[in-house]
Amino acid sequence: xxxxxxxxxxxxxxxxxxxxxxxxxxxxxxxxxxxxxxxxxxxxxxxxxxxxxxxxxxxxxxxxxxxxxxxxxxxxxxxxxxxxxxxxxxxxxxxxxxxxxxxxxxxxxxxxxxxxxxxxxxxxxxxxxxxxxxxxxxxxxxxxxxxxxxxxxxxxxxxxxxxxxxxxxxxxxxxxxxxxxxxxxxxxxxxxxxxxxxxxxxxxxxxxxxxxxxxxxxxxxxxxxxxxxxxxxxxxxxxxxxxxxxxxxxxxxxxxxxxxxxxxxxxxxxxxxxxxxxxxxxxxxxxxxxxxxxxxxxxxxxxxxxxxxxxxxxxxxxxxxxxxxxxxxxxxxxxxxxxxxxxxxxxxxxxxxxxxxxxxxxxxxxxxxxxxxxxxxxxxxxxxxxxxxxxxxxxxxxxxxxxxxxxxxxxxxxxxxxxxxxxxxxxx
Ligand SMILES: Cc1cc2nc3c(=O)[nH]c(=O)nc-3n(C[C@H](O)[C@H](O)[C@H](O)COP(=O)(O)OP(=O)(O)OC[C@H]3O[C@@H](n4cnc5c(N)ncnc54)[C@H](O)[C@@H]3O)c2cc1C
Numbered sequence: 001x002x003x004x005x006x007x008x009x010x011x012x013x014x015x016x017x018x019x020x021x022x023x024x025x026x027x028x029x030x031x032x033x034x035x036x037x038x039x040x041x042x043x044x045x046x047x048x049x050x051x052x053x054x055x056x057x058x059x060x061x062x063x064x065x066x067x068x069x070x071x072x073x074x075x076x077x078x079x080x081x082x083x084x085x086x087x088x089x090x091x092x093x094x095x096x097x098x099x100x101x102x103x104x105x106x107x108x109x110x111x112x113x114x115x116x117x118x119x120x121x122x123x124x125x126x127x128x129x130x131x132x133x134x135x136x137x138x139x140x141x142x143x144x145x146x147x148x149x150x151x152x153x154x155x156x157x158x159x160x161x162x163x164x165x166x167x168x169x170x171x172x173x174x175x176x177x178x179x180x181x182x183x184x185x186x187x188x189x190x191x192x193x194x195x196x197x198x199x200x201x202x203x204x205x206x207x208x209x210x211x212x213x214x215x216x217x218x219x220x221x222x223x224x225x226x227x228x229x230x231x232x233x234x235x236x237x238x239x240x241x242x243x244x245x246x247x248x249x250x251x252x253x254x255x256x257x258x259x260x261x262x263x264x265x266x267x268x269x270x271x272x273x274x275x276x277x278x279x280x281x282x283x284x285x286x287x288x289x290x291x292x293x294x295x296x297x298x299x300x301x302x303x304x305x306x307x308x309x310x311x312x313x314x315x316x317x318x319x320x321x322x323x324x325x326x327x328x329x330x331x332x333x334x335x336x337x338x339x340x341x342x343x344x345x346x347x348x349x350x351x352x353x354x355x356x357x358x359x360x361x362x363x364x365x366x367x368x369x370x371x372x373x374x375x376x377x378x379x380x381x382x383x384x385x386x387x388x389x390x391x392x393x394x395x396x397x398x399x400x401x402x403x404x405x406x407x408x409x410x411x412x413x414x415x416x417x418x419x420x421x422x423x424x425x426x427x428x
Pocket of ligand 1: 041071260343369
């Protein structure tokens, strides 16, 4: 089985059942047509349907097929690189602080949806930890803590090495900041639960229904699939790293990077109790990220970054075993169960993009590896925009679509960046 086959992903084994989402059978009409069934599109469909408008969602494969069903499950209400002050410097105090508040509230939105719709997805909101992998990176940790704390976010600073070792179960970290609103979920279950909630609210969700063309039809949009078309007032494009040629330039505006993940077999209880005993998820300060969380069966689910994707399985088995021995020596030799990959939509500055591509045609993408909370919030935002409930004071800038020069070269180039990141990480 290929690592990109969704069946190779650990979440497949423990997810709730998928709702019945038959393909679009023929022509139909809607107020809002959503394209893409990940967190962004499903959240958009749910919020549009809850507002009482006719909503149709088209997904090329199945809900959660893309990154949403294959990620680490860490719900993170913070930017990848930027600090809140950077956002204010970029967008000015009003829009900048609106965006900061929007990002800060994004994890609460995820957990509130899970509670309200009773989605069984092993949700744990005990916080998200970002520990410093070198002493030098403590400056980054301090900055993030201090700037989010100034804005009232529920954050804590852990400066004591013994304390961070007790919280993570790892001896390698120098300190950390903790965002109490973060947490983790079973991502495929969350995607399927969102699909069921959207359908319960009245949305029609169609799997195996790729949108192949979007064309203007009077003052409405017509979205064509192989078996039928949707005539809609508004269209929301939520295809992220799986974006195809549906809209000119959109695919070239992000770099779809293959991100690999590995899960161990369930750890023995006495070992599992020592790892992240507070139930947090962890993503450290490396650029070639090390992220860890336990699932409900005590499997350790972690990132893996191979230099070459050909033959990645064997390389990743060896490199992950080495990495686990460094990060969690108490684990000893542990068997690895699943290796899989999914596509992450990277932007050059690692900030998400919100586009108004044409009248009543919206797109949100480019979360650069932080799309669980921010993608869910983006879906809500686009639904509110599409139904006319959000007419001013948007919490994000409206960006023009900018195709990246030499886009086709950027994907292979992004792999060689791993070497650069590892070098930078080692220097701290
Ligand atoms: C391995 C990995 C680990 C990650 N870990 C984390 C993490 O721990 N925390 C975090 O916050 N983020 C993480 N991310 C990122 C996060 O998963 C994504 O940002 C998020 O899932 C994006 O959701 P989405 O709905 O925008 O896109 P996706 O979930 O990728 O959904 C896009 C969907 O669009 C569909 N589609 C594409 N074209 C068409 C078309 N023409 N017609 C119909 N449908 C179409 C695709 O089939 C796909 O299902 C990770 C990503 C990966 C790959």
